[in-house]
C-alpha cells in the first residue's frame with residue numbers, strides 16, 4: 310500500500326501508478342474555487358489486486374454500449390495486438406471451485422453474440438477489435454459495469470481511448486471545472502441531436518428518389534476530431550439518464566447525515582452549483598437546457614472524472630467511465646503518452662524517419678492477478694473517507710460484512726464493551742498514554758470488532774475537529790463545563806469566560822507556533838489511530854488544563870458518536886444510511902480502543 314499525504318487540498322483522490330514511470334498518478338477531485346476549504350486527508354491506494362470478484366447473476370445486456378466501446382477505442386488495434394494473451398491465459402487454472410451461485414464459473418470465453426457484443430467489426434481501416442470487456446447492468450446498487458468476456462492476462466489492455474476522445478476540462482476556465490464541462494456537454498448533446506436529425510432527414514429525402522444513392526452520412530465511428538462538438542454523440546447517448554449525488558439532497562436528507570461538517574460541505578456545494586447556473590443560464594437556454602439538465606451534467610462529471618495532476622485536468626474517459634469502484638480492484642488506468650511527446654523523439658527524427666506519432670491514450674489495464682472470464686472489471690477510485698465518496702460519486706463503498714453488530718438502524722446496540730483489541734494490530738491509539746488507558750497493542754481482533762469494522766467504509770476517517778482552533782475552544786469549554794463550581798464555591802481549575810478566551814488564544818498561538826508548516830485542519834481518527842496533529846493539539850491543551858489527552862478525546866468522540874446516533878426516521882437514500890453506519894461504527898470502534 311502506498312500512502313500519500315495530500316495537504317492543503319480539497320477533495321483529491323489519487324491513484325498511484327501501477328507501473329511507476331509509465332503513467333502519471335491519476336486523481337479525482339472536487340475543487341470549487343468559491344468554496345475551497347482547506348482539508349487534509351491521508352489517502353492511499355492498493356497497488357496489488359488482491360481478490361477478484363465474480364460476475365453478478367442475471368446480468369442483462371445493454372443496448373448502445375457495444376458501439377460506445379468500439380467508438381471510444383478508435384484507432385486501437387485491440388488486445389491481441391498488444392499482447393500474446395493466449396500465452397498468459399493458459400496460466401489460469403480451470404475454475405472448478407466457484408460457488409454455484411455465481412452465474413459464470415467457467416474460464417471459457419463467453420460467446421459475444423450471446424452477450425450482445427457487436428464484436429469483430431472493423432475499428433479503423435482494417436483492424437479487428439475483439440474486446441475482452443462488455444458493459445452490463447449490475448442492478449440498482451451499482452448501475453452498469455464492465456465484465457470480462459474471457460480470461461484476461463495480467464497487464465493486458467482492456468480498453469484504450471485516444472485523448473482526442475477524452476472529454477477534458479479547460480485549464481483556464483474561470484468557472485468551476487464541472488460547471489464548465491457541463492455546459493460544453495449540454496451544447497455537444499444539442500449539436501449531436503441536430504446532426505442526427507439532419508442525417509435522418511437527408512436519408513429520408515433520398516430514399517424517396519428511387520435510383521439515386523443516399524448521400525454518404527458520416528461514419529458511426531466519427532468522433533469530435535472530425536465532427537467537433539457534435540462528435541461526442543455516441544458517448545453522450547450511453548451516459549446514465551440519472552445520477553444522484555448530495556447535490557440533489559433535500560434539507561431532510563442533508564440533516565439525516567448527522568455530521569455538521571458534511572452538512573455544511575453539501576450546503577456550500579449546492580450553493581456553488583446554483584451560483585454557476587445563474588451565470589450560465591442564458592447560454593444553457595440557448596441549447597434548450599434548464600436547471601435539471603445542468604444539475605444532471607454537473608453530477609455526470611463529479612461521478613465520472615479522473616484528475617490528472619501533471620496537467621491539472623479533469624478527464625472523462627468514454628468506456629473507462631463504466632468501470633465501478635472496488636477497494637480491491639482487478640484493473641487500473643494508465644496514461645500512455647505518444648512517442649512524439651517522449652524525450653528522444655525529436656533527436657531520433659534527426660537521424661532516421663520516426664514512426665508517425667500516435668495520440669496519447671488512456672488505457673484500462675488488467676491488474677497483476679489478471680481477470681477471470683465473467684468477473685466485473687473494477688478500478689479503485691482511491692482510498693478515501695466516506696464523505697469524499699458520498700459527495701462526489703453519491704455512494705459509500707462497503708466491505709460487504711454484516712453491520713448487525715453495530716446496530717444497523719437501531720442505535721441502542723453497540724459493540725461489546727469488552728472489545729478492547731487493537732485494530733489490525735496497530736498500536737497508534739496512544740492518546741491515552743498520559744491518561745493511564747490501555748491500548749491493548751497486539752491483542753487479537755474479536756468477532757465484535759471485526760463485525761463493527763465490517764460496517765466501516767474502507768479508508769474512512771472521522772473528523773474530530775474542523776481545525777486546531779475549534780479543538781482548543783472545545784477542550785476548554787468542555788473542561789470548564791465539567792469544573793463549573795456550585796454557587797458560592799471556588800472550583801479548582803475553573804476560569805471565568807474572559808480568562809477562558811485569553812487562555813484559548815494563547816494555546817492556539819502555541820499550537821500554530823509549534824507547527825508553523827502544518828495545516829491543522831480536518832483533525833481525524835481512522836482505523837489506523839489518532840491523527841498525529843490531533844494528538845499534538847490535545848497534548849498541548851492538556852498541559853494547560855491538567856487533564857489527560859485521552860480523556861479529552863474520549864469525551865469528544867462520545868459527542869461525535871451522538872451526532873450519528875441521533876438520526877431519526879427512515880433513511881431516504883442507501884448512501885446516507887451507509888455513511889451514518891460507517892461513521893458510527895468507526896467512532897464506536899475507536900472508543901473501544903481508548
Ligand SMILES: C[S@@+](CC[C@H](N)C(=O)[O-])C[C@H]1O[C@@H](n2cnc3c(N)ncnc32)[C@H](O)[C@@H]1O
Pocket residue numbers: 450451452453454549612613630631632633634635701702703704705706
Ligand atoms: C464512473 S461511474 C461507473 C459506471 C456507472 N455504474 C454507470 O452505470 O455508468 C461511477 C458511478 O458508478 C456507481 N458506482 C461505482 N462503483 C460503485 C460501488 N462500488 N458501489 C456502488 N456504486 C458504485 C456510482 O453511482 C458512481 O457514481
